[in-house]
Amino acid sequence: MNTPESEPEHVDFIRKIINDDISSGKNDGKVVTRFPPEPNGYLHIGHAKSICLNFGIAAENNGVCHLRFDDTNPEKEDTEYVESIMDDVRWLGFDWGSNLFYASDYFEQLYDWAVQLIKAGKAYVCDLTFDEVREYRGGWNKEGKDSPYRDRSVEENLDLFARMRAGEFKDGEKSLRAKIDMNSSNMNLRDPAMYRIRHQHHHRTGDTWCIYPNYDWAHGQSDSLEGITHSICTLEFEDHRPLYDWYVESLGIHHPQQIEFARLNVTHTLTSKRKLLQLVEGGHVSGWDDPRMPTISGLRRRGYPADAVRDFCAHTGVTKFNGMTELALLELYVRGSLNKTASRAMAILDPLKVVIENYPDDESEMRQAHNNPEDENAGIREMPFGRELYIERADFMEDAPKKFFRLTVGREVRLKNAFFLKCNEVIKDDAGEIIELRCTYDPETSGGKAPDGRKVKGTIHWVSAKHAVDAEVRMYDVLFPEEKAGSAPEGVDWLETLNPSSLIVKNAKVEPSLVGAEVGSSYQFERTGYFCVDKDSSVDSLVFNQTVGLKSGYKPPEKKA
């Protein structure tokens, strides 16, 4: 018990349950979990947490985690989604091995089990219309009424159900319902639907079925069939658990344990499939993989490393408390991962020309730069330096305050990996806009230090104007300025709460070594942030996405009124 180097290793309540089950010998000590998405959309950050939980728990306990497509509703499902979901799970770093399943593979078994329930007098064919069913069900404070078809004989039910399957009835004309309790305080138990008639093509079973099982009827039985031991889902299914239990117990089959945890909510981030779809269809974003989208494919295109997403999920905790995790936590892990792996590069997002008056007109030289100060093995690269440079506009200021450690007239700064630079004169256009800085450099400071020992407070980055390459840089901000994304005050369309400047495109000047950078690769633009090469990039036109900015300890001086 007293582990020698006992870290305060905290286990969440789900892992606690599972540990207890293992030590008590339940399920022969085995652990089988599952991730059961419906293939009707793209996976998002919320799914990532569920994936990490289910695959993580299985791996920790020498168990397996199944990937199962919950494809019981042909109206909304498609193989396109099946593919993207598999892609996303793999990208996240998980492997289901041979454990790939589809609820639709169980349609025949489910049908047989439904027959079994009918024979046991626990299910019946109901002729009530959709609206009538709702009316008969009653409400929270309204008693339910038994369906007039509730007491049909087993024989009649069997016959009718067979004919439902055979396609004798139109959509919605009949349904198969479980006979439970029309006055239960839990609405899910007021004779829930097991089958509905849908003459609809299914992406896997084609046209062999015209009746399809509902979620509750399909899910627990699929779990049971696969030998799932712990069926982990989100809180909104808590009220479904009694029904889940009722079905497996009525059937007398293996009984997996359903455990619910709180869905992941992230500030400024939307996880409603419906609203996400509206963003895409309304053209508010460029697609499901728009770098501003919380989809896994969006995060990937944005440049978020998979290990950062995993770390984030692992550190948000597993509880039944419905909270809101700050986006800052995700960004912490993104920066942490990228800091160790991303090559550094110099890029000027808002170029301001600098002319070094004492540097020979037609000369240039190569300067050496570390690819990654965090990684000795990352090596060194060379970048050209010359008489004309670009620096960031924000790195120069007239009438700068004392705390401004960058360039201003008469003050000296260090050009990273190069020399000390002093500004002598500011050139403006007719509109008073600064268009050029006339400067001098000190050739003696080539090592970045002055032989006479004088110091500079700031170091800024630069690119050689003559050698720099143009690049499109897409700067992203949150889609929703409000912490609770997608919520709007009464009478206001939630789409109006969209951040109008969530995307800003810059025409940047970047160092020439970036030419040919591979799509998807990440860089740290020094002093600016992390960026990755977008798929829109080509050999002659570079396109970068800002993944996340660097943390900045610098507070811009107070604006003078």
Added chain:
RNA sequence: UGCCCGAUAGUGUAAUGGUAGCACCCCGGUUUUUGGUACCGUUAGUCUAGGUUCGAGUCCUAGUCGGGUAACCA
């Protein structure tokens, strides 16, 4: 309005009934050829009221607040 679930620093998350801890954010400092990283530090918490107990964040009762829930969706 019924039922179910929840409530610990600003945020998220720990604590066999026995010293309320950790991380993020914020703020400050040291180091630094990135105002980055790393390191150090400051601020700040058990929803309320009763009860059980030597002792309650933890157990009980009531209340308050928050979330979920009435599809032939999942």
